Amino acid sequence: MDAALAEFTERGFEAARMEDIAKRAGISKGGVYLYFPSKTALLEALIEAKVTPLARLAQTIAANGANDPMAALRMIAAAAAHRLGDGKVFAVPRLVISVSGRFPEIAEYYRVHVVELARGALESLIQAAMAKGALRRVDPQAAARAFIGPILFEALWTHVLRGKSVLSDPEKLVQHHFDVWLNGVEHRA
């Protein structure tokens, strides 16, 4: 599956050759078909395998973070920056974006099992923080977007466009990001 993910990311799903995937995994083409009935099945299995641990993670964080939501949010930002800084981790969402036109069911699967879960966890933490008076009352969806959007943008910039990146120093990214997210950019008199 790691071999498949690498080939799919490098060449695109269509252009990736099963023989290359097999070679990369150290087996023969026929061998791949012992475990996956088709190229599409391999893609689906791959997404599913990478997604499952994420789903668990999101739920755990939301449950455990209710006591100190602000600390949990900071941890999430740091974890997200570190993980998305790794091209191999980001390869999965990148692949989902690539194939979403041709395989809407994969897009839906990813939305339901990753993004909706993560958004839900994030929003519930934000609302918990509001309830405790740590955050002002803003639209939770807007707050969640503002939380995750900039990190995602930096990941795209880095891995897709190969731009010079702040992600190489995730601590700094998170620090700046949290400063803006918490305090905004407006000058106060």
Next chain:
Amino acid sequence: MDAALAEFTERGFEAARMEDIAKRAGISKGGVYLYFPSKTALLEALIEAKVTPLARLAQTIAANGANDPMAALRMIAAAAAHRLGDGKVFAVPRLVISVSGRFPEIAEYYRVHVVELARGALESLIQAAMAKGALRRVDPQAAARAFIGPILFEALWTHVLRGKSVLSDPEKLVQHHFDVWLNGVEHRA
């Protein structure tokens, strides 16, 4: 080119058939080859054609907005939300993400001619606003990321994952977005 963009987005670059593109454009397969020497050339021409007006736009905004940078920023956010709300407009960056692995030169072209320009324009506006005292002194890159990231996230959510969207009401999105961007989320005693 519109036909090609649509087919590339729906099926992926590899899986898109030249005959389908031709049919969609109302000509024959051979006809396409009168104007574009190859499928790859069509892709490159398409990206280039869609990108050029954007580059001009970014420069114009940066130049004209220096007087009232805050108003310019608000306009940019509104324009970005409206445009990215349109699936046809978002199809271009989406396609770039899809093919970036196989065609790094397209990714680079897009980075240089769109994203770096836009980032540059955005950062110069933000710095102008800081100089005028309208914004506090934060890292301009972080401010620009916080500005554009959430809108990009919402576009991905809407068009790629087909999630229920706030982009259908871009005014509201921009209003919430600007509120958080300017004031942050932290509660003030």
Next chain:
DNA sequence: TGCAAATGACTGACCAGTCAGTTATATAAG
């Protein structure tokens, strides 16, 4: 009548998926 624009049947290359055959491993018998 001449010329450019456009067509679509055709070809050569490519590759997902198959399967007859090979190798490796486990089990049983001598």
Next chain:
DNA sequence: CTTATATAACTGACTGGTCAGTCATTTGCA
């Protein structure tokens, strides 16, 4: 421990179908 047998894991040449790109022919227009 060695040899024989059964079974599972794996291989890679092959096939059928697909499609980018070509070009002899047709269409439309001045």
